[in-house]
Amino acid sequence: MIYPDNFENKIQFNEIRSLLKGYCLSQLGKDKVDDMAFTSDAERINTALSQTREFRRMQEEADDFPLQFFFDMRASIKRIRIDGTHLEENEIFDLRRSLETISGIVKFLNRSDDDGNYDHPTLHALTEDVVTFPELIRRIDQILDKYGKIKDTASPRLAEIRSQLRKAEGSVSRTLYNILHAAQSEGLVEKDATPTLRDGRLVVPVAPAMKRRIKGIVHDESSTGKTVFVEPTEVVEANNRIRELEADERREIIVILTEFSKLVRPHVDDIIYAYQLLAEIDFIRARAEFARLTSAIEPDVNAGPVVDWITARHPLLWLSLKKQDKPIVPLDIMLTSDRHILIISGPNAGGKSVCLKTVGLLQYMLQCGLSIPVSERSKVGVFEDIMIDIGDEQSIENDLSTYSSHLLNMKNMMRRAGEATLLLIDEFGTGTEPQIGGAMAEAVLNQFVKKHAWGVITTHYQNLKHYADSHDGIANGAMLYDRHEMRPLFQLAIGQPGSSFAIEIARKTGIPDEVIREASAIVGSDYIQSDKYLQDIVRDKCYWENKRQSVHQREKDLEKTIAKYEEEIKELAQKRKEILRQAKEQAQELLKESNRNIENTIREIRECQAEKEETKRLREELNAFKEDVSEIDTKSADDLIEKKMRQIMERKERREKRKKDKKENAGKPTTIGTKLPTPTASAEQQTFAVGDTVRMRGLTTVGTVESVQGKEAMVVFGDVRTKVKTSRLEHTVKKPESTQLATFAISRETRQTIDSHKLNFRQDLDVRGMRGDEALNAVQHFIDDAILVGMSRVRILHGKGNGILRQLIRQYLQSVPNVTSCKDEHVQFGGAGITVVDF
Structure with a gap:
């Protein structure tokens, strides 16, 4: 409730x-x-x-x-x-x-x-x-x-209606353009005028003085009165037919929607x-x-009443202070079954009411299923009832004074409170004469204690602070105040009552010392002295609390630092192992590569009938290289690994140098014992016959000669048949079947690319707002894609403007061989602002 x-x-x-x-x-x-x-x-x-x-x-x-x-x-x-x-x-x-x-x-x-x-x-x-x-x-x-x-x-009937509609509109458009061009040639209509729509009918814009020169129906005029819109007689019946088809179209659409x-x-x-x-x-x-x-969390909720909140924040206050770049002081509050009511005291404007509203709002949010901004170490529970008494509820209509409204709330709370009730009461007992108000508040509080209700109550009454100290189930709490700087700290400290700091606040606001001394004399020295003792206790508590938080924070920072260093050491060890592993893998790969190179060298030496000493030397070097690599271990010392890797790299450099020298000596005259390569026939001397396996010079694709006619041959490359000059061909050995399969795979990928273009191709291109060169580049790519996917018609949206972009695009389109025509779109669908391209 x-x-x-x-x-x-x-x-x-x-x-x-x-x-x-x-x-x-x-x-x-x-x-x-x-x-x-x-x-x-x-x-x-x-x-x-x-x-x-x-x-x-x-x-x-x-x-x-x-x-x-x-x-x-x-x-x-x-x-x-x-x-x-x-x-x-x-x-x-x-x-x-x-x-x-x-x-x-x-x-x-x-x-x-x-x-x-x-x-x-x-x-x-x-x-x-x-x-x-x-x-x-x-x-x-x-x-x-x-x-x-x-x-x-959507339906065959709709397709038929729209087909007829397009034909009718096209006929009207052509007729209207003929009329318009004739009128322009006679000077009846401006040169840049185009047909337009008025009330769904195609009309011609005419100057008012010329409207009688064109036979037809005047449908509208411009807001300035300088233009009237005339529907020529020749297209009236056609426009009527269009309206009928549009009505048929709407009826068919309703049928489709109904079905x-x-x-x-x-x-x-x-x-x-x-x-x-x-x-x-x-x-x-x-x-x-x-x-x-x-920055809220979703805590695990206990079935019974639990309030053990750490660094709780009022969400709305936190958002407001965040906009002002101001920090918020979090709230730590704990209620237990032994101390289930908290009496909070402290100075005015010290945060008591904010503390009370924070508890009420967060508990209500939680029991509405919302996340709450508290620490993850917090513990939360549920209450069956939450009752609140905050603010002034006086009412003229109900004849309620401030105190009467508080008493009415107290009556309802005492009647309904139970062991699962949370009470939130601000300025408990105020609104009437302090002595009787304090006594009444103490009596009501005693009833809450007997019912074992839970609650947070703010007050300035001394008797309630004493009551909390002398009775079980209740705890005192204080909103801390810095007496030296005369400012509230907005921190809640549970365990000791707080002072109202009335004398200090009065002095800060500029009340004369004479008035303050007189007030102190009236209240009595014992009260003033006890309040000072209370302030000292609060001050000392605040000091040691700050010390405790400082030590706790330093311990947390030290733990984080230790954990950070331990993590870094672990990462370094892991990285070292990884680097050594990679080094060994690289060395093994280098070994494999070297093995391949040396075997190739040996084969070449044998083919060239070299001496055996060279072969022996290369094999010895290979064995030494293997031994060096095998000695590398991830557990070896770093300097040993570095030394071995350096030796490997030096050997690799020597091999590269020898390989380079060999290439440089390739063009020199061959020595005795070296076999000379057999010279091949020149391109002019070569002859080709049907069935020969050939390739084009400089290319790897293999084809078959299908026919020979003089100096030209018809060659089949995969699925492509092409005529090639024999001077560009050379004989080759037919590639293995795997190569042919690879060629087929490439062809299949090409087809897949074309299919992908077809699926993703859009028939409309919008170049409005582009610069001339940018638009022309986009149109070139667009037209190339359209030709590639086999489109028969596309549209280019360039807008009307001054017609520069339109002229530039059409000049390009006229230079494209595949383009059969380029013309304005139907006036109803954009007119001169769109170019329709046919292939």
Whole structure:
């Protein structure tokens, strides 16, 4: 139970709702935020927190979770329950995209490991009983194009109507252009005038003085009155036919939409239930984003009352101070079954009310399933009731004074409080004469203690501080104050009462010393002295608390430093092992390479009939190299490894040098005992016959001679037959079958590339806003791709403007052999701003 009715306003929870709604992607999530309510069911709270925790982890680990197209289609789907109703085009388009999102979410959340454990079990539970509709999506794809418009192929009747419509519009356009050109030649219409649409009919813009020179119907005039729009008589009937076809088109579209709605109608309930998944995901995402904004966590919630919070922060106050680049002082507060009520005292404007509201807001947020900004070491629980008394509730209508309103709240709290109740009371007992107010507050507090209620109470009354010291179940707490700098520290210290620092604050505000001395005399020296003792205790506690925190922080920093050095040492050892392993692998690879090179050298020496001493020397060097590599071990000393690697590299350099010298000596006269290569016939002396295996000079592709005609031969290379001059051919040995297969593979890759171009090619190119050279470059690539994929017609959008870009593009198009024509688009679809290219 929450008391009073305006509880959320008092703890600023409505502002939390507003922040959550700002993170929602659709009305689905916003409705969930409005429905969010306080609960004392710990299992339900833990489930909500687990959902947020899993979603936050999923956002960090995966980037393919579908979060687009969160459309609320519930009202539209409910509407078609009635026979004869249908969804509109835009509704079907939104339905298709949102159903696809639902399907993607279900598929993502159904992911599991090899043991069948789901990656996100709590979120996966939301997908139970959720039905996806791939058949409906496929049917929509047959009806709508990628822009959400009805396709021509949605039905045979629609295809026929649109075909007739295009023919009629083309006829009207041609007729209108003829009329326009004739009028321009007679000076009736401006040279740059073009046909335009008015009320769905094609018309000609004419100067008012010339409108009677063109027979037809005046449909409209411009806002300046300098132009009237005339529909020539010759196209009136054709335009009427177009309007009739458009009406037929609309009727056929309604038939198509109605037939589709019949397919959807049996699944209305399942679709509406599926949209609940979208709503839940939208709400969970908003909670996760809010948790990220406030650096909040999702703690494990105990079933009973627990308040053991470390570094708790008021989220709204923290966000406000963050904008001002100011720090927030976190709150540490703990209530136990032995000390379940905390009496907080301290100076005015010292943070008592903020502390109280922080406790109320965070506990309420937690029991609404939201993450809270506390340390991960905190412990939290649930309360069945939260009651609050903050602010002035005086009312003229109900004849309530400030004190009367507080007493009414106290009466309700005493009646309803129990062992699972959290009480939050600000300025307990104020609003009436202090002595009786303090006595009444003490009596009420005694009732709360007897009922074993939990609570946080702020007060200035000394008798309540003494009561807390002398009774079980209650603890004192103080909001700390720096007496030397005369400023509040906004820190809560539990264990000792706090001083109101009334004398010090009065002196700081400029109250005369005479008045302060008189007030001190009135209250009595004993009270002043006890307050000073209390201030000293608070000061000493603050000092030692700071010392303790400083020592604790230094210990944490020292532990981090030690852990950092240990980690670095471990990484260095691991890197050393890795470097040594890589060095050994490189050496072994070098050995293999050297072995291949030496074997090749030996073979060449044998072919050239060299002396055996050279072979013997090379083999000895190879064996020495093997021994050097085998001595390398990852456990060897670093200097030994360095020495061995240096020796290996020196040997490699010597081999490279010998290889280089051998190349340089290749052009010198051969010595005795060396076999001279057999000279090949020159290109002019070579003859070719049908069936010869040949290749083109400088290329590796092998072909077969199919026929020879004089100095030219027809050669088949793979699937390509080409005529080549015999001077460019040379005889070769036919390649193995593996090479032919490789050639086939390359050809297949080429075909796959062309198929890919066909799939991804778009018939429209938009170059509006580009510079001339940039647009021309884009058009060149576009036309090349169009020719490659075999398109018969494409469109280039360049806009009207001054016509420079249009002229530049068309000059290029006229130079392309494959282009048969380039002309303006139909006026209804863009006119002179678009060039239609035919191949």
